[in-house]
Amino acid sequence: MIPTMQVADSAVAPTSLKTKHRVAPMGEWAFFEGEFVPLSEAKVSIAAHAFNYGTGCFGGIRAYWNDQAQQLYVFRAKRHFQRFLESCRMLNIKLPQNETDMIGITLELLRRDKYRQDAYVRPLAYKATEDITPRLHDLDDEFAMFTRPQGNYIKLEVRAGTSSWRRVDDNSIPARGKITGAYINSSFARTEAYWNGHDEALVLTQEGHISEGSAENFFLIRHDKLITPSIHDNILEGITRATVMELARDELGLEVIERSIDRSEVYVADEAFFTGTGAQVAAIVAIDHRPLGEGTIGPLTKQIQDLYFRVVRGQHARYLHWLTPVYPK
Numbered sequence: 001m002i003p004t005m006q007v008a009d010s011a012v013a014p015t016s017l018k019t020k021h022r023v024a025p026m027g028e029w030a031f032f033e034g035e036f037v038p039l040s041e042a043k044v045s046i047a048a049h050a051f052n053y054g055t056g057c058f059g060g061i062r063a064y065w066n067d068q069a070q071q072l073y074v075f076r077a078k079r080h081f082q083r084f085l086e087s088c089r090m091l092n093i094k095l096p097q098n099e100t101d102m103i104g105i106t107l108e109l110l111r112r113d114k115y116r117q118d119a120y121v122r123p124l125a126y127k128a129t130e131d132i133t134p135r136l137h138d139l140d141d142e143f144a145m146f147t148r149p150q151g152n153y154i155k156l157e158v159r160a161g162t163s164s165w166r167r168v169d170d171n172s173i174p175a176r177g178k179i180t181g182a183y184i185n186s187s188f189a190r191t192e193a194y195w196n197g198h199d200e201a202l203v204l205t206q207e208g209h210i211s212e213g214s215a216e217n218f219f220l221i222r223h224d225k226l227i228t229p230s231i232h233d234n235i236l237e238g239i240t241r242a243t244v245m246e247l248a249r250d251e252l253g254l255e256v257i258e259r260s261i262d263r264s265e266v267y268v269a270d271e272a273f274f275t276g277t278g279a280q281v282a283a284i285v286a287i288d289h290r291p292l293g294e295g296t297i298g299p300l301t302k303q304i305q306d307l308y309f310r311v312v313r314g315q316h317a318r319y320l321h322w323l324t325p326v327y328p329k
Contacts (some may be wrong), residue, residue: 008019027113027147031105036112039146043077045128049139054181056083056126057087060277062150063110063119063326064312072115073323075312077103079239080246081278084123087177092136093125094145102145103324109147118279120150124178153278154200155298156305159273159286160213161198162263165232167211175211175234183215198232200265200274202287205233210261214275216282217241219298220266230258240275244320247307254300271298280312281305 030214031112032042035078050056059081063074081099097105106121111118128142165188167175173182179180189201193214201214210229212218217238219228230234248254272284272292281304283297292298297305 004297012040023196024080025114027109027119027149029109029112030113030124031109031143031145034142036108040134040295042144042146044126044128045130046086047132048126048307049129049131050126050180052126052132053080053134054179054184055091055134055136055139056180057084057091057093058125058135058178058180059084059087059121060178060314061121061122062277062280063115064314065115065117069269069314070327071314071329072110072119073222073312073314074103074106074121074326075111075277076239076243077106077324081123083239084125084178087140087179088125090177091125091127091179092173093127093141094126097139101183107324107326109145113147115147115149115326118150121145121146121147133218140263152280153276154216154274156280157283158199158274158283160200160202160284160288161193161290162195163192163201163203163214165189165192165201165203166206167203169206170234176231176237178236186214198313200282200284203264207260208263209233210263210266211235211274213274213279216276216279218261219244219273219275220261220269221271221298222265224300225302226254226256226322227258227261228258229261233260238276239281240277243311244275244281244304244308247311248304251307252300252303273301281308298302 026039028039029036030039030042063072063181065072081102094242123145125143127139129139168185169183189203205211210218211233212235231237241327245256249256266287269289270293274282283301285295310316314323
């Protein structure tokens with residue numbers, strides 16, 4: 001008879017400490033290595049250059065469901081893929097697809113998953129060679145894309161905290177490109193904010209000016225003027241940012257100013273908000289535990305937020321040219 005082996009508690013402790021965190025649902029299909037495949041089959045090797053060094057870039061695109069029109073609209077697809085290809089150029093990534101091809105792949109993925117709700121599209125370009133030498137030349141480039149259902153990425157009213165982590169400089173890792181490895185900077189800032197009891201981070205430049213949120217552009221309203229950091233403050237050249245600036249000028253008649261913003265200026269702002277494909281237009285109701293205004297969404301921010309959601313859902317005829325319908329009529 002073989003005796004039963006006794007295993008000490010310490011021997012099994014590491015396995016018992018593993019935690020399986022819940023993740024959001026994904027679409028069933030992906031575009032990977034030149035073809036449409038089930039998402040479960042779109043796998044990248046752990047030896048891939050991008051996995052080891054973050055040598056890739058990505059985009060984030062939303063599609064909004066309009067129940068009345070029974071249509072899904074992709075918002076500003078052409079501009080998103082233009083910026084995506086600009087990020088590729090920074091990383092010496094050369095792809096066979098152009099922006100028109102990428103829009104077609106986007107529409108096909110969304111149709112395959114038959115979305116009748118808001119969705120998110122994530123294109124990726126990356127260095128696929130299995131190699132451990134940090135470089136950007138003489139490596140194979142690949143393109144992939146997946147989708148997921150997407151509601152609010154962050155709450156539409158948030159409390160922000162100034163991060164101790166500074167935004168990476170353009171001469172280190174350009175923030176104007178959505179470079180995958182650079183987003184560890186965002187991850188440090190956002191987790192610090194969460195651990196400090198805030199919803200989001202406000203990140204400063206090396207000089208101490210406001211740059212942006214962890215992964216969102218920043219606006220403040222003071223004396224009925226809309227003010228946002230300039231592109232020289234190490235920000236992403238946000239498409240939602242540009243959209244909001246245009247809508248504020250043309251629809252609401254606001255003066256829009258791009259300039260550096262001191263940290264203390266946000267404490268005396270009348271209103272403030274974040275923008276981004278994920279964040280949309282999210283009011284900031286407090287910064288560093290100091291309430292802004294009445295500590296709720298301000299009147300101008302509410303106007304901008306409402307206008308933005310009308311535009312992205314195809315409820316404003318003047319801006320239908322920004323929308324690409326998914327389903328043929």
